[in-house]
Amino acid sequence: MALDMKTVLIASVLGLFSVLPLMAEQASQVTVTEPWARASIGSRPAAVYLALTNTSQAPATLTGLKADAAGHASIHRTSTDANGVSSMAPVGEIILAPGESIKLEPGGLHGMLMQMNAPLKKGTSVDVTLVFSDGTEQPVEFPVLGIAAKGPEG
Amino acid sequence: MRILSYLGAGVAAAVFMLAVGWWRSVQTSPPDLPLRLGQMAFEMTDHRGNRVTPQDLLGSPAMLFLGYTYCPDVCPTTLSDITDWLEALGDTARDMRVVFITVDPSRDTPEAMAEYVSYFDPRVEGWSGTKGNLDRAVAALRARYERVGDDLEEYAMNHTANVFLFRSDGSYATSIDYHEPREFALPKVRRALNEPMK
Ligand SMILES: [Cu+2]
Secondary structure (H helix, E strand, O other): OHHHHHHHHHHHHHHHHHHHHHHHHHOOEEEEEEEEEEEOOOOOEEEEEEEEEOOOOOOOOEEEOOOOOOOEEEEEEEEHHHHHHEEEEOOOEEOOOOEEEEEEOOOOOOEEEEEOOOOOOOOOOOEEEEEEEOOOEEEEEEEEOOOOOOOOOO | OOOHHHHHHHHHHHHHHHHHHHHHHHHOOOOOOEEEEEEOOOOEEEOOEEEOOHHOOOOEEEEEEOOOOOOOHHOOOOOHHHHHHHEEEEEEEEOOOEEEEEEOOOOOHHHHHHHHHOOOOOOEEEEEEEHHHHHHHHHHHHOOOOOOOOOOOOOOOEEEOEEEOOOOOEEEEEEEOOOOOOOHHHHHHHHHOOOOOO
8 A cells, every 4th residue: 555655656756757848848839039019009909029930849839819908819910912902800820830930020910909908108018928729828028119110129 | 618617616716815805904904093182082181180182282292091090010010111211211202291091080080190190200191081081082092991890999991001102293103012112112202203293
């Protein structure tokens, strides 16, 4: 009986050790660079941008965004048709193959924050969490640049 | 008899080719160009609360474009591009009138436009008008807009994202696409400003 308890204990400690590195790997499977947000007015929508690289050996699927600052957060794509008409629409999942990078930048993909609780003020920052299909969540801090900013450098 | 049927087939083929040619020309004929500013018929209120018409722009080169202040991606980028061009053009564009016409007048009141344009070059004017006037302005620019979504607060607007450039006599010069890089856009504006009037 005592032996059994010991075995169980060892087994669970071993199990814990084998799970820990896995969790760490999952949490850091995607590297974020150049996050920035554009300042917004009143409760009007705001946009956040960043570059993502899948540094893991497995595909990573970004399924959505969470943000306390907004009533609703999602990934949008702006597209411009042959007549020069621009439109925005939510995108479903974004699948990143191992080693693949994507950029969310003006005129293309962006994180769309709607029903803002407060305007994003230049010089502050906003926290937005990336949600992946395996359940991992990656919080990202976006520095807020001016309304006229076009990239991470301003 | 056989010669006749060959002839018939030949005529049919020729008619078919002509029809294809006609269809192609219909398909690829260039879209209508924007009207001259002097021919446009609409009036709006600018961000300072003044009544304005396209005829008020005559005498200065002008840039017109469509947008709305609930647009967090394309519209601020366009305004920021224009601010960059104006800076780069310096004296050439000193008298340029820059008119941002909202396609969302129910949310973009003159007061809302005033706050929005204050973040960009001081030459940027924000015009908003009734739906009837907006529709006439958009038609005169040969542009388009469309409301997307039924939600009273959270709808979006699809809209033509080109910047339309007019010479000081009100003639249409050229337009700049949303994705046109600065190194193409700037010479285009310069050329249009230096061209003889039409
Ligand atoms: Cu969007």
